[in-house]
Amino acid sequence: MPLPEIITQIFKRKQKSYKMVLILSLIEELRATNQERVSFDRVKEQFLNYFIAEQERGNRVDQPPGRELWRDAPKSQLKDIINSPVNALTHILFVNSEDNTIGFHSQLQRQLGEEGLSQLERLANDELQTYNAALQHFSLQGYLEKIMAEYTSAKKEPFAGHALGTLFRQTLPSELKALPFIDEQYKVQGSVGQGNWATVPWLAILDKRITETTQHGEYVVYLFAEDMSAVYLTFNQGVTVPIQEKGRREGYAYLRNQTHEIRELLSLTHMNKDENIRLMDSGLGQDYQVSTVAYIKYERGSVPNDEQLIRDLENVIEDYRLYVDTVTSTGNEANDEEVEILPQEAEPLKDEQVTSILHQIQSHIRRQGFFFPEHLVENFYLSLKAKPFVILAGISGTGKTRLVKLFAEALGATRDNGQFTLIPVRPDWSDPADLLGYKDLSGRFQPGPITKVFVDARKLENQHRPYFICLDEMNLARVEHYFSDLLSVLETQEWREGRITTQDLISSTLLDTLEDQEEYGSLGIPENVFLIGTVNMDETTHPFSKKVLDRANTLEFNYINLEQYPDLGEQVETSGSPDAAELNHLFLRSDYLQLVDAYDVNKELVVRTTERLVKINALLEDIHAHVGFRVRDAICFYMIYNDRYKLMSEEEAFDWQLLQKILPRIQGSHSSVRRVLLSLIKGAIGSGAGVTVNIEELKEDATPLYMKWAAGQTPPTAKHPQTARKLAFMLRRLEEDGFTSYWLS
Incomplete structure (x- = not known):
């Protein structure tokens, strides 16, 4: 059989x-x-x-x-x-x-x-x-032909965990490092994209004396044509940094000049020294034509044998070694100076380091004389990690803005170094120009407060530093009016060259001069910028639409214990550096943009979380408050990060997500809202709290239920105590005022 x-x-x-x-x-x-x-x-x-x-x-x-x-x-x-x-x-x-x-x-x-x-x-x-x-037996010919034969069809398959990704990132680098002429001074790195399939996959050999990234400097790299008709062995230059620093026109001129000088310096035997390299029709294709010093073309189906391929590679590596020896010699001061200003690459943290860093952040906050509820700092961190936009809501004076400032300080981001910016929202803001900027009568672009931060954050020397923007009282004006462009662009995040990029924020119609185009052109939301809004919900402010709520975690600051006093046993710092060492932005940057990025490794947790949300959605559909894929993915990311870093139990983490992603959507005065609240309370209490929730008995009067939780107390054994407490207050507001909302409790 x-x-x-x-x-x-x-x-x-x-x-x-x-x-x-x-x-x-x-x-x-x-x-x-x-x-x-x-x-x-x-x-x-x-x-x-x-x-x-x-x-x-x-x-x-x-x-x-x-x-x-x-x-x-x-x-x-x-x-x-x-x-x-x-x-x-x-x-x-x-x-x-x-x-x-x-x-x-x-x-x-x-x-x-x-x-x-x-x-x-x-x-x-x-x-x-x-x-x-x-x-x-390592066959370079076999691997090159295999890639060209399979890559086009592989791009139609899921990206995460694909065998070609392993081939580029692990197998081929390991095999090439074993070649006798590639020693420890070289870094071998391959890529088929980050989160999504690359148009031009590559395999690079970099001399660590001058560069460890393909974004700048010179290196040897195999480049595959988009249509997989050929692969090119090239002596190449990084294009990202020169274009960012000089603009595309001057960057191209710089790269062409470098190409000319290198061709004069080296023999580059048996290599083509023209601009006929054809990888794709536009974009990176043009960049590679400009940046390529010399190349050897291998056409699909006609790749030479391993002996010839290894001989070609050894010759190119020898030319590369001679070049690096020349530019790093003590007599070449200009090149020495260029090497010194190259930025340090951000190194990702190990998972086990995260808990220690969060403890350092909490210690810094306590030394400043401030106290926040248990797990609030961890929750704030996970919320930022899941999505770089978080809302802090609550009554005035509860420490919302202070939390952002102290958290940023503990990571080395302060007002003095420009990495923490407080932007007070004005009630008269009515469109994105108030935040992003506008073109004045002379035709020059006048940047808004948030644009200035974005420009500073994307500078080469700052790309590894975290930047925090706190929009204070952001709902004094209608958020959908002045923040709409940012919300839309935030949804265009994608992986490119190992970094998270977005669509441009500033329209080209606003940038008339070359200076403005170089300064503000191609400006998206940098991956090292994190947005936090504080809101006070009262009669003077505007409510949030679901468009906003879907894109943020909403942390609430309504439950206050005034009987908290400074610990005199700890010295309260008023100035100086915090305990936590300055960290790069990867501590906070999202590792996943789409659920497929995380699904393979976290399948059980994702399925378990989704099944819970399906049941909740069935309740929310009655009041048109059910969630879509965006919210599901954000909650799954939060749960995955919590599980990775072992910060809270799964039930505690899901309790935070119910409170922050589900309950803010609920409002109304209809009896169906009461049914939903009661059903959700029943689930939040669970079976071990000693409280019985009979929905039929409580349909007309739920006073016996929420009166048991006066002064913010909940049954200590409730499955999701924070959610249960909030639902009780929402139910009370519905009975007393005839209308309820997450924001009015």
Whole structure:
């Protein structure tokens, strides 16, 4: 009997050999125990023993991340490694966390039987042998042809976790580093895009003495044409920084001059020295024509053998080495000066560092004599990480603006260095020009307050620094009127060259002069800028539309404990640097823009969270307050970050998200609103709070329910206590005033 299709397809996408080894380890344990469920620890042991044994036999296998030998891999790392194939195979495998066992889903196990297990074992062994055979001999020709043959169709498939991404980011760099003429002074890096497929994928070799990024400096790089008709081995220059610093026209002139000087300096034997490199029709295609010093073209289907390819690469690397030796010599002062001003690349933090940094931030806040509720700082951080726009709501004097200022200070962002900016919103603001800027009568562009920050933040030397903008009392004017352009542009975020970019904010019709075009042209929302709005909800302010609420987490500051006093045991600082060291913006920048970016690794959490939201949406549909994909994705990102950094329990994190993303949408006076509030309260209390919610009994009078929670108290064992408390206040407002809203409690 043939294997079910669900089984035959499991090895179709192979990033590594992990899936095959996991299946073989599981089958071995199933046979040894004759049970449907076996010890997960024993399967892990079999998994590890396979790789150790193969390496000790001298065979090449996938290495554990960051290490050469599997024997040196710690057990904690093994758990992370094996979780990857387990998560990828959840449609056929079941892990019971209670007794730590693993096996096939029961129905599939019965369907397979012993004959099916044997067929699956042969399939896994065949796939593993084929995979390992490819590892034993590195064929550059094979890889180049493979990429050109498969890349176009791969772009139609999901980006996250794709095998071609692993090939560019891990396999090819590792193989090239093994070549004898590429030593430790070189960095090898490949890319098929960041979050989305790149139009022109590349594989670069960079001499760390002059550059470690393809955005500036000179390097050797394989560039693939957009239509995959050819791949070019090139001696090239980074275009991003010269164009940002000088503008496109002057940047092109600079690159052409550099090309001329390098061609005069080097022999560049057997390489083409013209501008006939054809990668794409416009944009980067033109940039590469200008920045390419010399190239060798390999056409698809006619790539030469490995011996010729390696010889070509060695010749280009030798020219590159001679060039770097020349420009870094002590006699070349001009180039030495250029190298000194290159910006430092921002390094992402390890997940385990995040908790420590948040503790430092909290310590800084306490030393200033301020106290915020438990987990508020973590919640604020996760909200900014999920989306760089957060709203702080509550009565005046509760510390909303102060939280933003102190949080920014703890990360090295102050008013003095320009990384913290407070922008008071004026009641007469009526369109985006009040915030972004306008063209005056002389035809010059006059930047608005937020545009000035964006321009400063995108400067080369500032791109790794976090910038905080606090829009104080942002609902004194109608947010949708003056903030609409920013809200729209915020939704255009995409990955490009490893950075998050957006569409332009300033219309080209406002930029008449060359100076204005260079200063404000191509200005989006920089990835290192974080927007926080503070709001006081009373009769003098304007309400928020769902368009605004969908794009932000709303943190509430209405529950105040006045009996909080400074801790005299701690010295209160009035000036000087905070405890937390200055960090780069990657501490806060989003790692995911679309759910597909995070789905593979976090599938179980995403599905679990989405199933909860589906049930809540069924209630909200009655009052037209249900949420869409944007809100679902934002909540999932928040939950994923919380799980990654181990900041709160899953229920605590979901409690914050209910409070901040769901409840602000609820308002009205109809009886259906009462039903929704009561149903949500029932779910928020859960079964362990000692409080029974009978919706039928409370339809006419819910006083017995919310009066139990006077002075902001909730049952300590409520499943989602903050949500339950807020819902009780909203219900009380509905009964006393005939109308309720999140903002009026």
